[in-house]
Every structure is written in C-alpha cells, then in structure tokens.
Amino acid sequence: MNKENFRILIVDDEKSFLLLMRKILDDEGYTVKGLTDPEEALKVLDAFEPSLVISDLKMPKMDGIKFMDEVKRSRQIDFIMITAFATVETAIEAMKKGAEDYITKPLKDPDQLRIAVAKVFDRQTLVDENVLLKSALYEDIPAFEIVFAGMENVLKELKDVAPTDATVMLYGETGTGKTLVAKILHRLSGRKGPFVDINCAAIPENLLESELFGYEKGAFTGALSQKKGKFELANDGSILLDEVSEMSLTLQAKLLKVLQERTFERIGSLHTLKTSARVAAATNRDLREMVKEGKFREDLFYRLNVFPISIPPLRERREHLEKIIGYLIGVIARRFGREPKIIPVAVFQYMREYQWPGNIRELENVLERAIIVSKGSELQIPDIGDISESGRLKKSGGDLKGIEKEAIRNALSQTGGNKTMAAKMLGISVRSLHYKIKEYEIK
Structure with a gap:
C-alpha cells in the first residue's frame, strides 16, 4: 500500500486544529478528509472508505467513543483518538474500546501525529502484503x-x-x-x-x-x-x-x-x-x-x-517448460484481464531451444509481452520475439526464420507430409503453411 491509497478521515469540532492536522498529513502524502461533525462523518464512510479515523474524544453532538462504536458496528477501521485531557483514564478507556493510539492537543510536536499515523500505516501495509501472500x-x-x-x-x-x-x-x-x-x-x-x-x-x-x-x-x-x-x-x-x-x-x-x-x-x-x-x-x-x-x-x-x-536454473528444467509456460500464461492473462492463449506445439518447440539465462523472471517478461502483442486466440512465434544472443532470447540453431523452418519440417515429418494436420499442429492456416513451405524452399 502506498500513502496515497491510505485514506484518513479526521473528525474534530475545533476547526483550526482540524486544519492543522490535515496540513501535516497532507504533506506526508496521505489522502485526507476533514469534518467537524461526527454525524456527517458517518454519512461519508461508504464513499470515502477510510483506512484510519482520527477523532476527537470531546465533541458536542457525539463524543469520540460513541462515534467509534457507531463506526465499528459495521466495519473494522483503525482509530486514533485526540484528547485535550491527557489522563491515563481517558487514554485507557479509548484503548479498551478499540482505539489503536491517542494523541493530545494542543499538538506541541507534529511528530506525535506523524509517528502515530505511521505506525498504523506500517502495520496495515504489512497485513495487506501478508493477505496477498496467502492468496x-x-x-x-x-x-x-x-x-x-x-x-x-x-x-x-x-x-x-x-x-x-x-x-x-x-x-x-x-x-x-x-x-x-x-x-x-x-x-x-x-x-x-x-x-x-x-x-x-x-x-x-x-x-x-x-x-x-x-x-x-x-x-x-x-x-x-x-x-x-x-x-x-x-x-x-x-x-x-x-x-x-x-x-x-x-x-x-x-x-x-x-x-x-x-x-x-x-x-x-x-x-x-x-x-x-x-x-x-x-x-x-x-x-x-x-x-x-x-x-x-x-x-x-x-x-x-x-x-x-x-534453486536450479530454468535451462535444467526444460522438460517441464510446457507445464510452466501453460501455467504462467493463465496467471498473466488473468492479471491483464484477458483470456488465456492457446500455445501451439511449434511455439513450445521454439521456446525450448532457448537457454533462458534470465530464468523464470525472463520467461514471465517474455510471456507478458507476447500476450500484449498477440492478436488472436493463439500465441505465434512472432509474438514471442526474435531469439538473439545479446537480447532477451538466444539464437539456437539459427535465427527466428531458421527455427520456424525447422518447426515446419518437424511438423510435416510427424504428420507424414499431411499439410492440414501440420498446419493445425503449428497453429497456422493451411494457406500460411503453403506460403512458408515455398518461402523456405522446404521439400
């Protein structure tokens, strides 16, 4: 979570103090909204969806603890209380009711507010990361x-x-x-x-x-x-x-x-x-x-x-490459909000020729690009990109055309020369296959 996504709702009937706190937290990069009326604050919860509420304990329409109780009935939101009565009793009561921390006013040191908010921000960020980790x-x-x-x-x-x-x-x-x-x-x-x-x-x-x-x-x-x-x-x-x-x-x-x-x-x-x-x-x-x-x-x-x-490099796991690529294609497609792509045999063969010096990270980057540039339901060799020693992919048995030519030869060999079956295996049309056979002078 970044600070811009961390939304703070401040509720304090003392407008000058409210503006001071808002200025301090705005300068820290948080998204801040300030209100003087706790009843109005209850109405904006759904729209604003605060990550943290900072509320005064003593307000004329509704005190801070009652306001916190109202909020926590329907949602779990962290609270920091403001009190002008820096006594152990008020602090303990607020903490028992569910407040994370409290600050006193007048605010003699702005760092008191910064530190209290930063603690909540750090904890929520780590919790969010752990939730993502588990999922x-x-x-x-x-x-x-x-x-x-x-x-x-x-x-x-x-x-x-x-x-x-x-x-x-x-x-x-x-x-x-x-x-x-x-x-x-x-x-x-x-x-x-x-x-x-x-x-x-x-x-x-x-x-x-x-x-x-x-x-x-x-x-x-x-x-x-x-x-x-x-x-x-x-x-x-x-x-x-x-x-x-x-x-x-x-x-x-x-x-x-x-x-x-x-x-x-x-x-x-x-x-x-x-x-x-x-x-x-x-x-x-x-x-x-x-x-x-x-x-x-x-x-x-x-x-x-x-x-x-x-942890072994990817080149030592190439017999499992099809399984890994198939899985990553699904993960990346969901990340981009797209349908998973079909991967023809020729594309797998093309990628198996590569040593993958950048390992899984490089493979994922190549597949991300391929999904972005691919126009059809199937990935094609040009979507993957050229294979070069110094670039993202490695020349192995020739350049892009050389590998494509070899893939066509293998497909024709496996299908006994049946061009319709070979085209299906390669993931291209029969017309394209005829064109490439002529282009590469395959007999």
Missing part, C-alpha cells in the same frame, strides 16, 4: 506442483525446514525465483508475523543499516521521526536478506550479532530490542569463494548457511 499462487497445491516442476527436491526441503527456526540460505542464479521460494517458506512455516524482504544490493551502504535496524528521531541529519527497521517489522514473521553477498564487511559484523544474540539497537538508541524473525538469505554468488577472497565473513557464512537450498 498468491503458492497457496494452491496444484500450483505448487507446477511451479516446482523439475525441482521437487526443493519443495521437499522447504517442507522439512519450514516448521523450524533454522536460518535458510537460498542459492540460485538471477531470476530463478529465490524471493518466491522464501515467501513459500514463510507460508509453510505458519508464522503469524509478516514476510519482509530487503534487497541488500539495491540500497546504498550508508542507508542499509538504518533500513535493517531502524533509527531514532535526531539520530542523524534528516531523521525527523523514529523509524522501525526491517528486523523490527518482521517480528514473529520472516525476513529475507536478498543479495546478502553485497553487504559490506562492517554491516556483516552487525548482522552476525543479530543472528547470534537475536537482539539489535536502532541507530541513535541505547535500548536493546529483541527479534523473533525467521531469517532467510539469498545470493547468486559463491559465498565460499567470497570467504576465501576475504570479501565475506566466515563466521557469518556459517551462521547463514545452516540449511542451504539450491
């Missing part, structure tokens, strides 16, 4: 069998290690689906917390530590409010350290401490926090070789490499 393709057992076709040993290893707390190290080339496998590991573990991943190669070294462990307000220039790190957000869940091989030696030492002691500190804090997150790491590099070269800590390697799993 994704790997929840369906038949989909398991298709996605793991040719690597059933990987699925077995995941099922064996999932119920434990063992750290899992995922090895595999770029695009083999290491992140997906980590999500499946999390799903099979039954952990109640969220799945959180971080790409260690995509974040500058000076920012990676704060992303992992969080920071306190004022810890450094630009730290305007407290921020939770990935380890804190993943508590009771799982965290994937993708491309862990790209982490600096300094940060490797800090990660080792987390793995050994299960504790960490936010930057700028003296308070030690505990983490129960299940750790998985992934890399496309040879960590043992990096240890020999002094580029990766040996002690960290052994901490991470408790349960190594190797």
Whole structure:
C-alpha cells in the first residue's frame, strides 16, 4: 500500500486544529478528509472508505467513543483518538474500546501525529502484503506442483525446514525465483508475523543499516521521526536478506550479532530490542569463494548457511517448460484481464531451444509481452520475439526464420507430409503453411 491509497478521515469540532492536522498529513502524502461533525462523518464512510479515523474524544453532538462504536458496528477501521485531557483514564478507556493510539492537543510536536499515523500505516501495509501472500499462487497445491516442476527436491526441503527456526540460505542464479521460494517458506512455516524482504544490493551502504535496524528521531541529519527497521517489522514473521553477498564487511559484523544474540539497537538508541524473525538469505554468488577472497565473513557464512537450498536454473528444467509456460500464461492473462492463449506445439518447440539465462523472471517478461502483442486466440512465434544472443532470447540453431523452418519440417515429418494436420499442429492456416513451405524452399 502506498500513502496515497491510505485514506484518513479526521473528525474534530475545533476547526483550526482540524486544519492543522490535515496540513501535516497532507504533506506526508496521505489522502485526507476533514469534518467537524461526527454525524456527517458517518454519512461519508461508504464513499470515502477510510483506512484510519482520527477523532476527537470531546465533541458536542457525539463524543469520540460513541462515534467509534457507531463506526465499528459495521466495519473494522483503525482509530486514533485526540484528547485535550491527557489522563491515563481517558487514554485507557479509548484503548479498551478499540482505539489503536491517542494523541493530545494542543499538538506541541507534529511528530506525535506523524509517528502515530505511521505506525498504523506500517502495520496495515504489512497485513495487506501478508493477505496477498496467502492468496498468491503458492497457496494452491496444484500450483505448487507446477511451479516446482523439475525441482521437487526443493519443495521437499522447504517442507522439512519450514516448521523450524533454522536460518535458510537460498542459492540460485538471477531470476530463478529465490524471493518466491522464501515467501513459500514463510507460508509453510505458519508464522503469524509478516514476510519482509530487503534487497541488500539495491540500497546504498550508508542507508542499509538504518533500513535493517531502524533509527531514532535526531539520530542523524534528516531523521525527523523514529523509524522501525526491517528486523523490527518482521517480528514473529520472516525476513529475507536478498543479495546478502553485497553487504559490506562492517554491516556483516552487525548482522552476525543479530543472528547470534537475536537482539539489535536502532541507530541513535541505547535500548536493546529483541527479534523473533525467521531469517532467510539469498545470493547468486559463491559465498565460499567470497570467504576465501576475504570479501565475506566466515563466521557469518556459517551462521547463514545452516540449511542451504539450491534453486536450479530454468535451462535444467526444460522438460517441464510446457507445464510452466501453460501455467504462467493463465496467471498473466488473468492479471491483464484477458483470456488465456492457446500455445501451439511449434511455439513450445521454439521456446525450448532457448537457454533462458534470465530464468523464470525472463520467461514471465517474455510471456507478458507476447500476450500484449498477440492478436488472436493463439500465441505465434512472432509474438514471442526474435531469439538473439545479446537480447532477451538466444539464437539456437539459427535465427527466428531458421527455427520456424525447422518447426515446419518437424511438423510435416510427424504428420507424414499431411499439410492440414501440420498446419493445425503449428497453429497456422493451411494457406500460411503453403506460403512458408515455398518461402523456405522446404521439400
């Protein structure tokens, strides 16, 4: 969820305070609506569909707790209460009734509001991601069998290690689906917390530590409010350290401490926090070789490499390619709101000739493009695109025309020269087949 999709309804009869809160949250990028009348606010719930309601406790027409009760009768919405009476009693009453948090007015520090809202936003975002995770393709057992076709040993290893707390190290080339496998590991573990991943190669070294462990307000220039790190957000869940091989030696030492002691500190804090997150790491590099070269800590390697799993490249699973392609075509078509395409034998043969150096990720990208450009009910070889060494696909046995010519020859051979049957097998018209036979001078 992005901030623009996170809708906040503010209800406060004090208009100046309402405008102040709206300005603060507008500047943060949230979608905000403000009303002074709680009865009017009840009327806009269906149209506005807020993700969070911020309500004053003391209002003339209806107090905040009664307003919250009215709202929660028909829907589950998070509440933050505003009180000018910062007493333990009012705060406890609001929290008992279902409020997530409360803030006091006058608002002496805008960060009080920012932090309270950010906590709700972060939690809802992680919950949403977990719901999507549970509804994704790997929840369906038949989909398991298709996605793991040719690597059933990987699925077995995941099922064996999932119920434990063992750290899992995922090895595999770029695009083999290491992140997906980590999500499946999390799903099979039954952990109640969220799945959180971080790409260690995509974040500058000076920012990676704060992303992992969080920071306190004022810890450094630009730290305007407290921020939770990935380890804190993943508590009771799982965290994937993708491309862990790209982490600096300094940060490797800090990660080792987390793995050994299960504790960490936010930057700028003296308070030690505990983490129960299940750790998985992934890399496309040879960590043992990096240890020999002094580029990766040996002690960290052994901490991470408790349960190594190797994910094979797609070229080693090509005997299952038709099953995988057929499944992905259905997934992509549904994503685009289109009917799944029929895939002729010639197209499968054409794609089997390719080594797929980008693995599943590349295959999915190629199929997405093919579905977009395809005009008929069947995918054709031109929809897939040319095969070139340096491009998305690889030349194997010649260029596009060479492979198409070979596919036609094979189809004619398999049908004993019956052009009608061969055309059906190739997914083209008899007229087109006659034209191509003449073009390629096939005898």
